[in-house]
Amino acid sequence: MKLAIIFGGSSFEHEISIVSAITLKSVIKSHQLEFIFIDSSRDFYLIDSNNMKSKFFSSKEYLKKAKKLEISKGGFFTSGLFSNKKIEFDVALNLIHGRDGEDGKLASLLEFFNIKYIGPRVEASVISYNKLYTKLYANYLGVKVIDYKVLSIDDNRDLDLEYPVIIKPLRLGSSIGVSIIKSKDELDYALDVAFEFDNQVLIEPFIEGIKEYNLAGTYANGWHLSIIEEPTKEEFLDFDKKYLDFSRDERVNRANIDEALEEKIKESFKKIYKQTFEGAIIRCDFFVIDNEVYLNEINPIPGSMANYLFDDFNNILSLVATNLPTQKNIKIDYLYINNIQKAKGKA
């Protein structure tokens, strides 16, 4: 199978997407790869595999050395004076973290232009990108979530909170703009930081020492779930640490939890995934409090695709690629217009 990895994007997580792509280059052994980079101006470039080094991007060398592409019906094309050449691949992999990749925009482009892809569809993107919608969705499905409050940039900040709390921009991942604060004195500054990234923020109680478990998986003609990992963490993972996380390529150890809890976590994952996330390999991060499972967040495009959680990641990619959801074919017959024309005596 030939896979086109799309990475970069106009996103605060642009750089970690580059790291993710470089990591996948070393992890994906069973498939051929093409690399399609979206730069901060949203131009597309075809990147030679030999140039898949972070410096090629940070030094802007790609501007001189990489071929520019256009996205259009059916795929990506290099534009020549007399001909457009199509980049050949079987399926694209959306590896853009954050804006453009996880907010539904790239999914929309790929779907509109009829390009097959691994990644969350538009609805799945919006539901996981906006943390409020994630809460509403999980709650509807009977998956518990931590209490929360949403605050908008123009709202009154005179809040009655029980500290410590964690403050997050409503629509970002990778811990960007996130603060944990222990008293009201710190509130204003933490809100200012979060509002730098979004005009709505999420406020949740911060529970010290909470147990966190990550599970990745997909549904592709059956369930394929990864091992459950208990990520190591400091007070919480800050951006630098999470950043390094995006370059992980070594298998991790299974969390030491009993079978009943493992089953609860898996059931929660399946509820979240089913119907909405088909076509994607996602990672859900759960909290466990008093043996109850709470959804923390859905990563519909996890760092380095959470490859390190799977026994056979290359095979998972094949399975998803051959079981992608399809768009309904809508036949337009102009029956109604013809009827109206008849009724008006125009036909």
Next chain:
Amino acid sequence: MKLAIIFGGSSFEHEISIVSAITLKSVIKSHQLEFIFIDSSRDFYLIDSNNMKSKFFSSKEYLKKAKKLEISKGGFFTSGLFSNKKIEFDVALNLIHGRDGEDGKLASLLEFFNIKYIGPRVEASVISYNKLYTKLYANYLGVKVIDYKVLSIDDNRDLDLEYPVIIKPLRLGSSIGVSIIKSKDELDYALDVAFEFDNQVLIEPFIEGIKEYNLAGTYANGWHLSIIEEPTKEEFLDFDKKYLDFSRDERVNRANIDEALEEKIKESFKKIYKQTFEGAIIRCDFFVIDNEVYLNEINPIPGSMANYLFDDFNNILSLVATNLPTQKNIKIDYLYINNIQKAKGKA
């Protein structure tokens, strides 16, 4: 102002989008217009204003006579052998009803390619296109909704329902695939019909003679709400009737309701709109039961833009066009990659 009306689309509501566009041609007097048609194959065409007649599309005359366009960074372009010519306009108006237009795909394309547009953004599209998400969203905001059940195509159909019920595909508008059924005998057939259009359906109690009120509006440097209309209806508006509705261009009469109820409806509209629907002119359809307001549905791209509900629709368009939400500019400085390279001794 020069407005580019984008209509058609790969949608069950393709034809009513054409009717909407033809109607707007006659309604919009204060602005210049361009017409961009998306056909059922998702190709873009520039339509000469003189050809804005339904037969031009139903007869497929556009294939021979209209110029093909490409969407790309900054706008729509005709492709010539040696040059691409940009179609000049100030702002696009997304007038595609149903799939592609209301599901977030066109919004994504326009945003990605940095084309200014009037219409719902990606989140707003997903929240209003999926009727389950609309319910969860309204409920969160404290706007009442009618009870409901969601059924998936593979789910057991042995449901314990109180009849009559109304069955709708989860993601369509314009009454397509909708049935009202009075007993369990009719359930299977009605579900089959709805599942033709979506693999999830919404089931709600059908309340005979329920009062329905429509209100359109927008927030553009202040609230601009239309009059409230009580639409005339039969048992319920079927597709043919709603279809004709899309060609409405005459002002309607204000519903005969007391001020307190009017205020309640307006407050509900504002709750739904605020934060999420900026940039769009939407119509919300409400039910009133025992003087309580219930959201029925959000039409983020209403038929003929609900022009007939506004005193000065041309002015509303100007106001929205000059108060569009903007995308945050994300500067990518490669600070993290540079730091990592330093840490690894590679810089």
